[in-house]
Amino acid sequence: MTSLTARLDRALPSSSLDERSVEPLFVVADATQRELGGALRSTPYGPCRVITTRYPLTHTHGDRALGTYASQPLAHLPQLTGDPRLKDRVARDALFLDIEATGLDHGAGTFAFLIGVGLFEGDSFILHQLFLDDPSQERAMLHVLIELLDSRPMLITFNGKSYDLTVLGSRLVMQRLWTERECDLKLRPHLDLLHLTRSLERERLPNTRLGTLEREILDFHRVDDVPGHLVPACYHHFLRTGETSAVEGVIEHNLHDVLSMVTLADHVVGRSRPDPRIYREPEERDGLARLLLRRRAPASGLAVLANFIQETEAPSWATETAEALATAAVAARRALLPERSRYAWERLLERDPLHEEALRGLIRLESRGARDLPRALGLARRLEAVAPSPAATRRVQRLKRRVARSSGRLPKTDLCMV
């Protein structure tokens, strides 16, 4: 009879348990153990390390100063995000939040070991980074977090809706600091930059990860950054060995995340204002229009597009204008505004009588409810000629029968012979 430990080692050798073995550990070779920066703040639940950095508003991060965001009006946000609680908020109400956690999913066992909180105070931007020297200090850390959260009425995150806030909410329940209902962080006024950015930039960029946005839009380029997926491993390494070098990189990574969020907020809040006078690349314009239509703000949405269409209505027929019209038509249909949709298709067809999408769109509109079946048939014939296909032929046949039936020429019983 061997001991439990010996049996464990034999039946479950480390290879079967080491679930991180797939990833190379990202650690700076320097194995020093030095004091991390910041100070220990005392709370009723023990100490919590807070590293505070103060920036003047003129501090530039990438292509702009942090302070530019602070003067952005936010009046258009409630409509754009569909969140009425953002009404009457001003830029300085915001608290920027970004966490680094021990895992990438959000089960109860994943916890934040680093919380970056940024806010504007007077003529400074202040970044507090709450760091867990040890998992047992989590309660103290969350206590400090609650104090900070309560100091500002609005949150700004990047993908916080599905990650940061979920993880923090779950940990607040675990630590029994707030009851479930109260700690539903997602019920606070919140601007998730990811969603807004995605609507505006999706067509222009390969993806809307923060790193891509920094490079392509904010002109900020990180050096020796810790890749996000290695963050948990770095912290695990720090806990096991006490080597601070493993997490110093993560702390810097988090710092850049928060600063980039501030400049990104300046960018998207500015660009997303539905002001037709702002010049936009076609992709951005279409994205914004789609978003506005989805948010049931068809007037602003179509304004963004229509103004553009009028402005560029020049003898030189621009493909961009055609695309704008097509987008407007599709978006209007999705927003259940068939007349707006028809308007856009008709304009498109005037300019290009063989435009396939416009033909399809108008056939659909004319044949629905048998509005104008002969015209639908005519358009279908045109479409068949432009893009012959069995489906196109069937469409013509189907419309022929409907036209005939409505004019009473073909008895209904013959239909089955066709």
Added chain:
Amino acid sequence: MSASLFPRRTFDDILEDLTGEGQHASHVTGHLIRPPRSASWGAYPPDLHPSLLDALRRRGIEQPYTHQSDAMERVRSGQHLVLTTPTASGKTLCYNVPVLDTLLREPDCRALYLFPTKALAQDQYVAFHDLVEAVGEPIGTFTFDGDTPPDARRAVRDHGHVVMTNPDMLHSGILPHHTRWAKLFENLRFDVIDELHTYRGIFGSHVAHVIRRLRRIAKHYGSEPQFICCSATIANPHELARQLTDLDMRLVDRSGAPTGEQNLVCYNPPVVNAQLGIRAGVVRSATKIAADLLISGVSTIVFAGSRLHVEVILKYIREELRRARLSPDLVQGYRGGYLPLQRRRIEAGLRTGEVRGVVATNALELGVDIGSLDACVIAGYPGSIASLWQQSGRAGRRGGRSLTVYVARSSALDQFLVTHPDHLLGSSPEHARINPRNLFVLVDHMKCAAFELPFEPQETYADLEASETVEVLEHLERNQVLHESQGRFHWMARVFPANSVNLRSFHEENFVVIEVPTDRVLAEVDFRSAHTSLHDHAIYNIDSHQYQVERLDYENHKAYVRKVEPDYYTTAMTHTRVAVLDEEDAGSQGDVVVAHGEVLVSRRVVGFKKIRFHTNENVGYGDITLPDQEMHTTACWISLSQEALDALPFHRDTCVDGLRALSHALHTTATVALMCAGQDIGRAMGDESAANRVGGPAAPSAAPGNEADFDPTVFLYDNMPGGVGLAPEIHDRMPELILSALALMGDCACAGSGCPTCMGALPGYSAETHSAARAIGAMIQGALSP
């Protein structure tokens, strides 16, 4: 119509055929009549909530049966309860009434219902929901499983008074996200576990841990739910419920429900070749009886032991129906690999009567509501007496006369049982064994538990002592899964542990069967069966259609099959090798060693045979090269030294054959004595020499009879990773098992020539083998008795 020239045979005619002087009577070895029993009535608790009482009365339940009123009283007095009464005795009312009663008084309370399958949860949801509707109070009832859409999940979490789910979902979808379910856990009053008996073996061991984790989380939120368990008839419902929940339980097992007359008939297929002792196959015989019943208009369910048999029987019955000018669609197959929608359609057909017969695997054994059938044909012993009764309960659920025919296979166990019908009909059903101390299961769930909540200093987990708990936690810390800080152990890995722990099997993903060229997904096959049923060139059967495997993509768990119409099917041949890792206890030393301990079992699929339909001729062979399947488990073994064998008056090869023959008989008697399924105990011959111990898996394959200096060894191993506790029990009871094995070989009708019932039938066996086996048995017996 009554004076028909060819009168249609009736249920009574067929019963008479089997039990009276009819054509089958000589093959019937036993007939048990369970007389009808009338109801005994109890009373509702006097202070039952009036609207609930009213709803029950309006639904025609004027009065509860005695076991129901007893259960209601006990639940109301706060006792944890386990109920075991026959199929269709109204068990659900025993928990639904007290739970509803409490919810009506205290609307903040919550209840969690666990069913082993999604289908059962959905069935019970409908029944419970009807009752709630009748009561007319807003009590939120939801099922929560993999099919619940993400939008609905929030509603379930926030508004579910009663949440019905399965252990798998509790394990991976609820417990690891407990913070979102805080409302449920804070107010959790009841936990209902239905079909308790299905939580046995390795699955049961897993579920025992899921329940321990549930209690641990509930405790964190300050609640201690009361458990109400329901079980089909097994020998140890009380013990099983205690082991599963780790709580003191009260047992209610006296049913007050009425039953109709039940007939259970044991049928041994006729001998077709007296010289070789070959009997007609179970498939043929079961088909004949089932087709007779179906053609006579008797609704019938056939249970077959394997998916393959389901398909073959289905094909044959449909052929019979066509001959009788009936629609072949009257009978349908029903088994695990069928897609859910297909199964729901069949269940509905059974309820409406469009489907008259079903050929099923034991997937239908559980309480899925398929309405009442008149007869049940069991093709081969289902592995346990409990299953036999449970399957037989499918016939005549709602009272009236019913018939169950058990058709014996030619296997040793079946032949033993059919020729000793008293054992089958008279003895109690078996024990459901679980082993919450199974190391693999335990460690897996401790990982999940640590993810859910850090382990506190001094905390004990499950059945471990505080010091053992720390040993496991420290092991996990050494392997960098946990991190210790101030005596607390925190989860410290990036992955989500519940995802890699499968309650129903071991880290093994199912294989998907894809039809070429349509790319249609036909079925899913579990990892173990995939080795024997989806190898290259295998014939895969589903819905009585045959497909040939064109390519098995082992890495990606896909098998590409093409529809074919062969006249044969395939069965795979496997070779098993056992290596000892750790000897725990040696019961006897010297020339004969009887010991048990941990072993590594490697199973290799070496080839396959092609068997022609109908004639069962062997029409070809093929090779298979697939990776070995390895299993770490526990075994009991008997090892004989060279000297001991030399002392016997037989040639060495004969001795090895004799030992193998003895092991066959031992396997049969162990299966019967431990009341477990035949496949629960694995059997292998090998070499238990020092080289094999140290070398482990790398040691050369021990081919008996080739090497002079090898100690022939018989292994009886627990056929589940980590074991469920069979091996130590076999070891402890070895003297008794040897005695009955000797008796089995002595009594057998084959008189020493070797047959499947006693020592097995291999080509080389002779009367001398028989003598050698008995001599070896006697030698072991001698060594064991002091």
